[in-house]
Amino acid sequence: xxxxxxxxxxxxxxxxxxxxxxxxxxxxxxxxxxxxxxxxxxxxxxxxxxxxxxxxxxxxxxxxxxxxxxxxxxxxxxxxxxxxxxxxxxxxxxxxxxxxxxxxxxxxxxxxxxxxxxxxxxxxxxxxxxxxxxxxxxxxxxxxxxxxxxxxxxxxxxxxxxxxxxxxxxxxxxxxxxxxxxxxxxxxxxxxxxxxxxxxxxxxxxxxxxxxxxxxxxxxxxxxxxxxxxxxxxxxxxxxxxxxxxxxxxxxxxxxxxxxxxxxxxxxxxxxxxxxxxxxxxxxxxxxxxxxxxxxxxxxxxxxxxxxxxxxxxxxxxxxxxxxxxxxxx
Amino acid sequence: xxxxxxxxxxxxxxxxxxxxxxxxxxxxxxxxxxxxxxxxxxxxxxxxxxxxxxxxxxxxxxxxxxxxxxxxxxxxxxxxxxxxxxxxxxxxxxxxxxxxxxxxxxxxxxxxxxxxxxxxxxxxxxxxxxxxxxxxxxxxxxxxxxxxxxxxxxxxxxxxxxxxxxxxxxxxxxxxxxxxxxxxxxxxxxxxxxxxxxxxxxxxxxxxxxxxxxxxxxxxxxxxxxxxxxxxxxxxxxxxxxxxxxxxxxxxxxxxxxxxxxxxxxxxxxxxxxxxxxxxxxxxxxxxxxxxx
Numbered sequence: 001x002x003x004x005x006x007x008x009x010x011x012x013x014x015x016x017x018x019x020x021x022x023x024x025x026x027x028x029x030x031x032x033x034x035x036x037x038x039x040x041x042x043x044x045x046x047x048x049x050x051x052x053x054x055x056x057x058x059x060x061x062x063x064x065x066x067x068x069x070x071x072x073x074x075x076x077x078x079x080x081x082x083x084x085x086x087x088x089x090x091x092x093x094x095x096x097x098x099x100x101x102x103x104x105x106x107x108x109x110x111x112x113x114x115x116x117x118x119x120x121x122x123x124x125x126x127x128x129x130x131x132x133x134x135x136x137x138x139x140x141x142x143x144x145x146x147x148x149x150x151x152x153x154x155x156x157x158x159x160x161x162x163x164x165x166x167x168x169x170x171x172x173x174x175x176x177x178x179x180x181x182x183x184x185x186x187x188x189x190x191x192x193x194x195x196x197x198x199x200x201x202x203x204x205x206x207x208x209x210x211x212x213x214x215x216x217x218x219x220x221x222x223x224x225x226x227x228x229x230x231x232x233x234x235x236x237x238x239x240x241x242x243x244x245x246x247x248x249x250x251x252x253x254x255x256x257x258x259x260x261x262x263x264x265x266x267x268x269x270x271x272x273x274x275x276x277x278x279x280x281x282x283x284x285x286x287x288x289x290x291x292x293x294x295x296x297x298x299x300x301x302x303x304x305x306x307x308x309x310x311x312x313x314x315x316x317x318x319x320x321x322x323x324x325x326x327x328x329x330x
Numbered sequence: 331x332x333x334x335x336x337x338x339x340x341x342x343x344x345x346x347x348x349x350x351x352x353x354x355x356x357x358x359x360x361x362x363x364x365x366x367x368x369x370x371x372x373x374x375x376x377x378x379x380x381x382x383x384x385x386x387x388x389x390x391x392x393x394x395x396x397x398x399x400x401x402x403x404x405x406x407x408x409x410x411x412x413x414x415x416x417x418x419x420x421x422x423x424x425x426x427x428x429x430x431x432x433x434x435x436x437x438x439x440x441x442x443x444x445x446x447x448x449x450x451x452x453x454x455x456x457x458x459x460x461x462x463x464x465x466x467x468x469x470x471x472x473x474x475x476x477x478x479x480x481x482x483x484x485x486x487x488x489x490x491x492x493x494x495x496x497x498x499x500x501x502x503x504x505x506x507x508x509x510x511x512x513x514x515x516x517x518x519x520x521x522x523x524x525x526x527x528x529x530x531x532x533x534x535x536x537x538x539x540x541x542x543x544x545x546x547x548x549x550x551x552x553x554x555x556x557x558x559x560x561x562x563x564x565x566x567x568x569x570x571x572x573x574x575x576x577x578x579x580x581x582x583x584x585x586x587x588x589x590x591x592x593x594x595x596x597x598x599x600x601x602x603x604x605x606x607x608x609x610x611x612x613x614x615x616x617x618x619x620x621x622x623x
Contacts, residue, residue, distance in 0.1 A: 030516045041429045048445050051456065136376060137546070285550075
């Protein structure tokens with residue numbers, strides 16, 4: 001090294017000045033770029049805070065009028081200025097848990113298939129197809145639900161389920177249309193599957209092959225490898241994925257508003273109409289006239305925001321706590 | 331199995347417990363395969379229905395004329411709203427990604443990553459309420475711009491996350507080479523790092539556009555009744571959009587409206603599927619190129 005560097009000639013005053021000017025420009029440039037980037041990042045944080053603030057602010061009149069009793073009150077009569085979220089909360093819980101109970105096992109199985117079973121060629125085709133399912137806009141899925149799925153459910157599923165399992169109150173007699181809690185849950189199931197499936201596929205792919213081969217060498221069948229090696233090492237990530245799917249199901253407004261039938265009562269039967277928090281906002285906000293009606297819809301938004309943030313934060317916490325870093329929806 | 335030494339001449343066929351274990355394994359394998367088939371079938375049915383019922387509605391008139399014969403204004407409106415949203419979200423998303431990959435320490439990066447994840451998890455209806463309260467209520471006027479802001483909030487985390495992934499793939503040697511030449515930080519970011527990652531950044535933006543183009547809730551709340559019979563690009567008035575139009579037609583229950591809605595659904599699905607499939611393929615290619623560089 002020593003031989004290659006010639007001793008620097010003493011800088012002429014002019015070169016020195018231009019270099020120092022350039023250095024100064026660079027220093028300013030560094031600062032400016034850093035500043036802009038920091039500002040953008042802080043803006044994102046500010047947006048989240050503002051979202052919470054503005055939604056709560058919008059709900060303030062309803063919060064002060066109805067208090068926490070809003071959560072259990074089941075009357076919703078805009079004409080009489082009486083509002084309660086009870087039946088909507090019920091509908092949200094029913095549809096989301098139905099969607100998760102049906103969707104999660106299917107989605108996890110798809111994840112297993114794509115990561116461990118499918119030949120490479122098939123995986124290359126099926127993987128993007130499953131993700132395409134998530135790319136279909138909810139309004140189109142909802143429209144399809146109204147015109148294709150709901151009549152099909154009405155003609156085939158409802159009589160069959162009522163006939164065979166009618167002793168359970170949740171499978172009541174068939175109604176006049178297929179617009180029901182049941183159809184809405186099926187639509188939500190379709191939406192939840194691609195989210196959970198693609199996250200769990202990535203989780204399963206990350207399980208070290210050595211461990212799986214070791215189990216196989218000890219004589220474990222494929223299922224035993226999954227049960228004994230793959231599942232235990234990924235369970236926390238899978239739970240986080242399910243929570244993200246749950247967040248999606250809770251917050252879906254448009255498709256549910258289209259197929260659930262906008263009923264305001266609590267029914268045991270899944271084949272009757274119902275409504276969810278998000279769907280009620282989408283359904284009534286454009287037509288809401290009184291301030292109290294709007295504020296009540298904002299109050300529904302506050303409830304939704306709280307539930308959504310809790311499930312999302314839990315998912316992130318599980319992801320970080322147990323070392324899985326990709327706990328994020330698509 | 332009672333003897334100490336198994337009979338070496340015994341045939342190697344499973345029996346008893348092993349047969350049961352293999353049966354369980356087979357059943358679960360078939361179950362997993364069936365689950366994948368179910369998901370693909372649902373996708374095929376949905377897309378088939380949209381194509382079969384929408385194809386008869388779509389024509390050049392349908393795309394380029396206003397109501398009652400066509401949906402031109404809604405197409406134009408969607409394009410304007412999404413374009414403004416992209417113009418807001420893309421620079422911000424890339425800057426946030428640069429901040430997280432080039433500038434920030436782990437301490438501040440954590441909360442900002444969490445913010446992006448939470449923003450991604452926000453239901454679009456909540457974002458819609460926020461925008462109504464923030465932009466529509468003070469002005470007492472529905473604007474397409476408010477819808478664009480809402481879509482930008484939806485797109486931001488997607489663009490930021492996509493850009494982070496690509497920026498992390500920019501080889502470390504390029505940064506070191508730049509440093510060794512005495513290039514200042516900002517010059518190497520602007521001149522070396524961003525251009526290298528540009529392909530990936532653009533494709534993540536396309537994916538976010540495909541997502542935003544189908545979002546209904548924010549536009550339903552900010553632009554519920556827009557004029558369908560005149561072309562307009564004014565973002566400070568109400569603009570019609572494809573998703574909101576499909577939604578309102580599906581609520582109306584009029585068979586002619588349904589045909590029109592299927593036609594719009596076909597246009598929207600075609601755009602989204604081509605954009606996202608194309609972007610995915612390009613993204614995979616540019617990632618591979620970066621990884622091998």
